[in-house]
Amino acid sequence: MKKDLHQNALEPVAGNGLLHRRLFLTQGAAALGSGVALLAARNAAAAPLEVPATMKTPGVPATGYGERSHFESKVQRITNGAAPTLGTGGSRTPLEYLEGIITPNSLHFERHHNGVPDIDPEQHRVLIHGLVERPLVFSLDALSRYPLVSRIQFLECSGNSAGMNAPEPAQQGAGGLHGLVSCANWTGVPLAILLQEAGVKPEGKWLLAEGADAAGMSRSVPLAKAYDDAILALYQNGERIRPSNGYPVRLFLPGYEGNMNVKWLRRIKITAEPTMTKDETSKYTDLLPNGRAEMFTFPMGVKSVITSPSGTQKMQGAGLYQISGIAWSGSGKIRRVDVSADRGKTWAQAKLDEPVLSKAVVRFRLPWRWDGGASVLMSRATDETGSVQPTRAKLIGDRGPNYRYHYNAIQSWNVTPAGEIGNVYV
Amino acid sequence: MSTCKAIVVAIALFASAAAVAQEGPRLGAPVSPADIAAWDISIGPSGAGLPQGSGTAAAGAGVYNTKCIACHGEKGAGKPSDQLVGGAGTMHDAAPVRTVGSYWPYATTLFDYIRRAMPWPQPQSLTPDEVYSLTAYLLFLNGVIGETDVMSATTLPKIAMPNHDNFDNAYHEPRRR
Secondary structure (H helix, E strand, C coil): CHHHHHHCCCCCCEHHHECCCCHHHHHHHHHHHHHHHHHHHHCCCCCCCCCCHHHCCCCCCCCCCCCCCHHHCCCCCECCCCCCCCCCEEEECCHHHCCCCCCCHHHCCEEECCCCCCCCCCCCEEEEEECECCCEEEEHHHHHCCCCEEEEEEEECCCCCHHHHCCCCCCCCHHHHHCCEEEEEEEEEEHHHHHHHHCECCCCCEEEEEECCCCCCEEEEEHHHHHHCCEEEEEECCEECCHHHCCCCEEECCCECHHHCCCCEEEEEEECCCCCCHHHCCCCCEECCCCCEEECCCECCCEEEEEECCCCCECCCCEEEEEEEEEECCCCCEEEEEEECECCCCCEECEECCCCCCCCCEEEEEEEEECCCCEEEEEEEEECCCCECCCHHHHHHHHCCCCCCCCCCCCEEEECCCCEEEECCC | CCHHHHHHHHHHHHHHHHHHHHHCCCCCEECCHHHHCCCCCCCCCCCCCCCCCEECHHHHHHHHHHHCHHHHCHHHCCCCCCCCCCCCCCCCCCCCCCCCCCCCCCCHHHHHHHHHHCCCCCCCCCCHHHHHHHHHHHHHHCCCCCCCCCEECCCHHHCCCCCHHHEEECCCCCCCC
């Protein structure tokens, strides 16, 4: 196998120049030797190397709270114009500028319903009441003394990628189209422990979670989910969660639509039935062409998107590229991601970077030798339950264009011979 | 100690260790129902928890034209924010118009949401009578109730919304492993 791979390393495994996923790993320089040499021979000679000024002058001292290089300041969350009401709306993660699987806290997507509250953790309280034996109030100091669990998991707004329902493809980048998803290391108190202390009565089947923001954002959550893997998150990538992500405490429901992960959590009321709040009836319900609507469609579907090369970027001449992207599923681990460079006619299996975690973003990669011709790049994820990311035609054919939420179809990037990359419907 | 007793003790020790691990440090402060009241603002479909007070569409029009019209337009026509009135029968259309009248399944949601979140610059500023009145006004504009019908803790939960029967619950309780 290794020998074959070595000999055929530069032979495409699928149409339009897709190469074997282990090419970069196993044979690296040896397998690529001849190709790299050919490419290098075509490149202009480098200028003479001079000693950089940074080696001749002391740098700046250490700081209390770090900032990225000012050369990276162009990497910003993406906002799609002003919302009709100040404080509503949100911002998207610029996926095409990021690598790996962790979203930096400053670039985690935001979605607010009436602004970000400025909450003093000393004053904040979390109430658990309703159908319980002992209504309890927790301070942040108290919550911080509970056993914590820490997991890397994605969070995706239910309305992510909704623009893809439009009849014509919007010309935006990966983040502009799909950036209402982020992935972080979330640390918090298992909700099951707190519920046990409060003593849920037998008739309690749901909970209402409510935020301390000016929208009083509230959602109903089945208690089965609360007992399974819900946490009251206190930390995001090691530091206290950001105000825009619910400081000082948010509900985190792995794999469930973002809106249910109530930020600035102040109250959990145990109920027998769902409360039927505005955001689980008039919004976040899925209208089908037959006029009926589905409610409580909680888990986010299996999904992937190529982030490099991707929309609004430009190819830098023919040659070897690494296709890189992210995949995730609200139902568990990603089992595989397949990539096509010929509009979905043929597919090659991508390599998944470790770690591959349940309900987390995974990074996939595949080498690609672009011949400089027309191409359409696509990625198709499959999760451990066997769910496969659908085509856009299939998704919209099945449920119509007014479903609005839970869009998880295959993204296609059109690459022109001029190297322009755009969003295209296949 | 007999083997049998040793096993019993071992099981008891294991069980108590597991229980402690599940329980946590018990740091919640007990709180009385009276001290919860100001926070307990959610209203479910049964209407439990609706406050005393009442209102009609006529009274609601006055509140609406003062505090809501800037965002939701004249008589709930919408713009810049959500359209609240009309759209009946458009749920099958290519461009369905989802409003309180055409889409919302429960009237209690109106009271809950107006009280907690509206008007946008001053949430939780309305009196129960004002919230009942606005609820009545929007239900009246959508043809759900009459202009003089009184909305209260008694009458509101009984309102049958036109689109109520067109929702399906997609969530199913997982089987216990």
